[in-house]
Amino acid sequence: GKVVSIADTTVVRLDTDEGITGWGEACPLGPFYLPSYAQGIRTGIGVLARHLIGLDPRQIGALNTRMDRELRGHAYVKSAIDVAAHDILGKSANLPVHALLGGRQMDAAPMYWSISQGDPDDMRRQVDSARQAGYRQFQLKVGGVPADDIERIRAGLDGARPGEIFLCDANTGWRRDEALSVARATADLDYIFEQPCDLYSDNLSVRRRTPHTFKLDESLQSPQDVSQALQDDALDIACIKITKMGGLSKSRFARDLCAAHSIAMTVEDVWGAEIVTAALGHLAISTPPDAILNTTDLHNYNDIHIATGAPQAHNGTLLVSDAPGLGIEPDLDVLGKPVAIHE
Numbered sequence: 001g002k003v004v005s006i007a008d009t010t011v012v013r014l015d016t017d018e019g020i021t022g023w024g025e026a027c028p029l030g031p032f033y034l035p036s037y038a039q040g041i042r043t044g045i046g047v048l049a050r051h052l053i054g055l056d057p058r059q060i061g062a063l064n065t066r067m068d069r070e071l072r073g074h075a076y077v078k079s080a081i082d083v084a085a086h087d088i089l090g091k092s093a094n095l096p097v098h099a100l101l102g103g104r105q106m107d108a109a110p111m112y113w114s115i116s117q118g119d120p121d122d123m124r125r126q127v128d129s130a131r132q133a134g135y136r137q138f139q140l141k142v143g144g145v146p147a148d149d150i151e152r153i154r155a156g157l158d159g160a161r162p163g164e165i166f167l168c169d170a171n172t173g174w175r176r177d178e179a180l181s182v183a184r185a186t187a188d189l190d191y192i193f194e195q196p197c198d199l200y201s202d203n204l205s206v207r208r209r210t211p212h213t214f215k216l217d218e219s220l221q222s223p224q225d226v227s228q229a230l231q232d233d234a235l236d237i238a239c240i241k242i243t244k245m246g247g248l249s250k251s252r253f254a255r256d257l258c259a260a261h262s263i264a265m266t267v268e269d270v271w272g273a274e275i276v277t278a279a280l281g282h283l284a285i286s287t288p289p290d291a292i293l294n295t296t297d298l299h300n301y302n303d304i305h306i307a308t309g310a311p312q313a314h315n316g317t318l319l320v321s322d323a324p325g326l327g328i329e330p331d332l333d334v335l336g337k338p339v340a341i342h343e
């Protein structure tokens, strides 16, 4: 029953006294997906702004320290500011943002295609059409009525080819008993079981009693959550989303922690358009190849486009620009007038 048809995104523009402008974006997936909501970002930025004006945006660690001191928690509020600071640092150094995150590690990042929960036959057809488009990784959205989800999983994996990867993502939708019954009924199939339950303790319990490769997403909302999950052997794969973690700085830390533990990752974001996709593309392309499972091109799921220069999908991979900063140019006609100006 959770459907998002319009995503309310917030674009942040940081202007410096040297004439360099940085852009960031943060977009919750409705107010019910994670403890975040679109209006909260705008309100939170209003609370933070007076503490940030006058700071050097290139000192990104100090900027984050200040944000964390002035507003406890609310990581998602700070994400677009941290991303915009990376855009400024990249432009001022004439380097792409991926160079600030460890440097380019691959020509293009592997992608998955996400398939909304629906009729099993329709989901199978969507897998086929993504396959035709060059994708080798498919995420099936489940987390509904377990008996229906078992059919969805069987239909989606029907005709799976060697080398293809399937993720079945419940997005916290099942109780513990429901997750276990789906896992048992599909134990013969090879797929990645993603975030079956809401509570971390439920996921940990299910993980210890299922044969499937196990991925956590919504349970990982900070680098500390990632650290705890690693200590508990709670996951095989981690989902790093920039806005969830609170920006590129904290996402990079979580990413490097996972890579150091040989934990593969999905590197992406909650939702968003071209600016979000550029940020996640730079993080993905600078991830060690052995540690990245996949990434995504969120802007290509949208009807409205807010900038040019964003990473492009090509044959199931994501191509990321080497232009300075994020490499995007916002379309101010589409964005319209600012909803707030802090100076």
Ligand code: MG
Pocket: 169, 171, 194, 195, 217, 218, 239
């Ligand atoms: Mg997920």
